[in-house]
Amino acid sequence: MSEYVFLYRGGEAGRSPERVQQSMQKWMAWFKELGQKGHIKDQGQPLERAGKLVKGKQKTVTDGPFAEAKDVVGGYTLIEARDLDQAVELSKGCPILEVDGGVEVRPVMKLNM
Amino acid sequence: MELSEHLFRHEAGRMVATLTRIFGTQNLALAEDVVQDAFCRAFEVWKLRGVPENPSAWLMATAKNRAIDALRRERTARTFEPELSRLIQSEWTLAPAVEELFAANAIKDDLLRMMFSCCHPRLPEEAQVALMLNILCGFSVDEVAGAFVSTHAAIEKRISRAKKVLAGSRKLFDLSGHFEFSSRLPAVLCALYLLFNEGYHGASPESAVRVDLCHEAMRLSVVLLEHPLGATPATYALAALMNLHAARLPARTDASGNLNSLFDQDRSRWDSNLVAEGQRLLDLSSTGPDLTEYHLEAAIAWVHATATSAEETDWKRIVSLYEMLMRIRPSPVVALNRAIAVGQHEGPARGLEEIHAIVELDRLVNYPFYFAALGEFEFRSGAYDISQQQFRKALALARNPMEREFLQKRIRACEQADALASPVSVNKRA
Numbered sequence: 001m002s003e004y005v006f007l008y009r010g011g012e013a014g015r016s017p018e019r020v021q022q023s024m025q026k027w028m029a030w031f032k033e034l035g036q037k038g039h040i041k042d043q044g045q046p047l048e049r050a051g052k053l054v055k056g057k058q059k060t061v062t063d064g065p066f067a068e069a070k071d072v073v074g075g076y077t078l079i080e081a082r083d084l085d086q087a088v089e090l091s092k093g094c095p096i097l098e099v100d101g102g103v104e105v106r107p108v109m110k111l112n113m
Numbered sequence: 114m115e116l117s118e119h120l121f122r123h124e125a126g127r128m129v130a131t132l133t134r135i136f137g138t139q140n141l142a143l144a145e146d147v148v149q150d151a152f153c154r155a156f157e158v159w160k161l162r163g164v165p166e167n168p169s170a171w172l173m174a175t176a177k178n179r180a181i182d183a184l185r186r187e188r189t190a191r192t193f194e195p196e197l198s199r200l201i202q203s204e205w206t207l208a209p210a211v212e213e214l215f216a217a218n219a220i221k222d223d224l225l226r227m228m229f230s231c232c233h234p235r236l237p238e239e240a241q242v243a244l245m246l247n248i249l250c251g252f253s254v255d256e257v258a259g260a261f262v263s264t265h266a267a268i269e270k271r272i273s274r275a276k277k278v279l280a281g282s283r284k285l286f287d288l289s290g291h292f293e294f295s296s297r298l299p300a301v302l303c304a305l306y307l308l309f310n311e312g313y314h315g316a317s318p319e320s321a322v323r324v325d326l327c328h329e330a331m332r333l334s335v336v337l338l339e340h341p342l343g344a345t346p347a348t349y350a351l352a353a354l355m356n357l358h359a360a361r362l363p364a365r366t367d368a369s370g371n372l373n374s375l376f377d378q379d380r381s382r383w384d385s386n387l388v389a390e391g392q393r394l395l396d397l398s399s400t401g402p403d404l405t406e407y408h409l410e411a412a413i414a415w416v417h418a419t420a421t422s423a424e425e426t427d428w429k430r431i432v433s434l435y436e437m438l439m440r441i442r443p444s445p446v447v448a449l450n451r452a453i454a455v456g457q458h459e460g461p462a463r464g465l466e467e468i469h470a471i472v473e474l475d476r477l478v479n480y481p482f483y484f485a486a487l488g489e490f491e492f493r494s495g496a497y498d499i500s501q502q503q504f505r506k507a508l509a510l511a512r513n514p515m516e517r518e519f520l521q522k523r524i525r526a527c528e529q530a531d532a533l534a535s536p537v538s539v540n541k542r543a
Contacts, residue, residue, distance in 0.1 A: 016253030017121035020152050024116060027160035046157040075161050 003041055003108040004079045004087040006094070010070040011101020026095035034079070039090055042078035049074065070100065078108075114164040119325075121152060123332070124169055125251030127220070128176050130227035130285075135180065135214045137194055138230065139280045141248075147183050151175040177215045181208055194284075222288055224249065224336050225343065229286035232300040233278055240275040241304045242311065247272050250329045260326055262316040262512065294342045301337065302351050302407070305330050309355050313362075318513035320366050327362065331355045349398035350407035356391035357414035360384040372519040376423040388418045409438045428458035445476045453486050461493040481510040481520070488523060497534065501527035 034040050049072055051064040065072045081087035084107055091103040125148055132144035154175055155168075165171045184193075184201045193201065200210035213219070231244040239261075246252040246260065258268040288294060311317075312326025334352045337343035364382040367373055395411050413434045420426035435451035448471045456464015468487060477483035488503035501524055508520040 015149070016256055017125040017152060017251035018119070018256065019253075020156055021116060021119065021121040024121075024156055024160060024164075028116070028164075031160075043163075044161050046161050074157055077161065 001080045001082065002110065004081055004084070005106045005108060006044075006077045006079055006087075006091055007104040007106065008074050008076065008094070008096050009102045009104060010072065011074070011096035011099045023095055023099065026098075030093050030095055033093070034090060039079050039081060040077065041080045044075055044077035046075040047073060073104075114166065114168075116164055116168070120168060121155075122251035124172050125152070126227070126249040127169075127224055128173060129248055130223035131173075131215065131220050132176065132180060134219075134223050134226060134285050135197070135211070136183075137192075137197075138282055138285060140191060140193070141276055141280060143183060143187065143191070147176055147179045150179050154179075173215065173220070177211060180215075181211050184211065222340065223285075224333075225340055226285040226288055228333060228336065229288070229294075229297050229301055230279060230282065231275075232297060232304050233282060234297075234300065235278050236275050238304065238307060240271050241300070242307050243268060243271050244275045244279070245304060245308060245333070246326075246329070249333065256322075259319070260311060260315070260317050260322050262318075288340070288342070291342065298343070298345065299347075302347055305334050305337070306351060306354075306407070308333075309358070313358055316512035318515055320370055320515075324362060327355070327359050331359065346398045346401045346403050347405045347407055349394050350405055350411050353391045353394035353398055354407050354411035354414055356387045356394060357411060357418045360387035360391060360418055366515070370515060371522075372515045374519070375417065380421065383418065391415065391418065404437075404441070406438060406442045409434050409441065413438075423457070426457070428454050432458055445471055445473050446480070448472065449477060449480075449483055449486060456486075456490050461490040464490040465494070479510060481507040481512070481516060483507075484510065485520065485523070488527075492523075492527060492530070495534075497527045497531040501531070 031040065031043065049065055051066075053062045053064055053066050054060070055062070079087055079090065081090060084105070087105050087107070091105050094101075094103045096103060128148045128151065129141075129144050132147055133141050136144050151172055155172055159165070159168075184197075184207060188198070188201045192198070197210070200206045227249055228245065231248060232241045236244070243257050243261070246257045247254070252260065254269045254272060255265055257263075257272070258265050261268065286293075286297065309327055309330035312323045312328075312330065315323060315326065317323055317326075331352070334348065334355060337348050338352060360383050361375075361378065363384060364378040364380065365373055373379075391411070392415065395415055398408060398411065413431055416427055416431055416434070431454040432451060435447060435454055438447050439451060449468065452464055452467035452471065455467045465487070468483075468490070471477070484503045484507035488500045488507060491497075491500035491503060504520050504523045504527060508517060508524065511517045511520055
């Protein structure tokens with residue numbers, strides 16, 4: 001098994017309370033399934049949408065967000081999968097895809113030290 | 114931890130009500146933004162970390178922090194209550210002031226305050242109901258439009274106009290004035306009644322929407338009953354009426370969503386818990402001298418709910434209850450219902466006679482159930498031809514696929530009955 005990070009980009013919960021609830025229920029169901037199949041290494045953390053960007057030798061500090069709203073990373077999860085193909089397959093169940101969001105699937109580098 | 118059903122909808126009402134009390138009705142939009150913000154935050158956090166032990170408290174605490182941010186940000190740009198304006202000028206007093214305004218005791222009646230505020234006398238009834246759905250029940254404009262089978266634009270206009278009226282009142286309704294409370298209460302009961310009816314008889318084709326509306330009306334009536342001034346005989350009667358009607362909801366549609374008339378319903382599917390609760394509330398309503406339309410309608414619903422079949426129903430009693438209702442609140446629809454009960458009790462010919470004798474009959478010409486009732490009694494009199502014509506008129510007025518399917522079924526029954534009867538007439542002609 002190898003480790004992969006899912007980065008959740010963009011997506012919106014929906015404007016009405018009932019839509020928020022429905023999206024939430026889909027996320028819960030998705031994680032439950034991933035968990036039952038033993039793919040979740042760490043369910044991860046949500047990230048604040050705003051922050052600071054420190055850049056260059058000048059160490060200039062600018063206010064985030066650093067990307068357009070649709071590309072902002074809202075959180076991550078650490079996944080265990082056989083290979084990249086399987087990790088990608090697993091990401092296709094993510095409810096963020098239904099609300100114009102995306103999942104970035106990144107293999108964690110294996111270190112032989 | 115699982116999410117309870119409609120958690121966000123219900124919390125939305127409570128949170129917007131509390132924030133509006135704090136910010137003032139002129140800042141309702143700010144209150145709604147803060148709630149929206151808190152929901153986004155809950156969504157981001159809960160989806161990854163799971164639903165917390167006490168989701169309601171989590172949401173309210175988040176709203177409180179967001180409210181502090183909003184007050185800090187907006188303290189110079191907006192007008193708040195003079196007292197609040199003073200407290201939020203200084204960082205020393207801002208957080209403690211908000212903390213106090215969010216104390217459990219202060220929040221307690223906010224939903225009720227907002228409920229009364231939505232029933233502002235300057236608002237037409239349909240605007241009151243739309244406003245309640247939007248603010249107290251957390252329905253978006255699209256969801257309200259779906260419930261009323263209206264357009265987004267029309268409902269948005271209705272709600273934004275109503276919100277302007279609400280903003281003009283500056284403060285939420287003050288529950289401490291006995292006189293003001295009692296004089297606004299009938300309007301609140303009426304709005305809840307309309308909300309329930311919209312779910313029960315309304316035009317929305319989706320049965321899920323209809324059931325939701327009924328449940329929202331019942332939830333709000335419980336809030337009203339929990340307040341000492343709200344728990345009047347009329348409120349009990351209204352709540353009884355809702356429970357007794359809601360008991361029949363599971364049998365009103367079959368597995369494929371088709372409407373079943375009272376006569377065809379599988380009564381074993383009626384919810385006996387709701388019947389019992391309705392009966393309990395009806396008992397509680399029968400104190401004092403007041404006999405309201407809700408008492409009478411609840412009594413009628415009770416007779417239906419406790420009858421083993423349409424035939425075994427005490428139609429005579431129902432006729433007399435409708436007659437009392439006609440005296441309190443005369444309307445062509447009540448008269449039609451009375452006529453139908455007479456027809457059940459004394460036969461279809463009498464039913465037809467009573468329908469034709471209704472005063473202001475012309476006000477029923479757009480009401481599909483008027484023609485459906487005529488069709489039904491003509492059918493039972495054996496006049497399948499006329500019956501079919503009446504059902505066709507009803508069909509032309511039907512408001513959703515469920516009603517249309519129901520009426521088409523009746524039309525087919527007319528055709529079949531006619532075909533069975535026709536060999537006789539063919540023979541006669543030959």
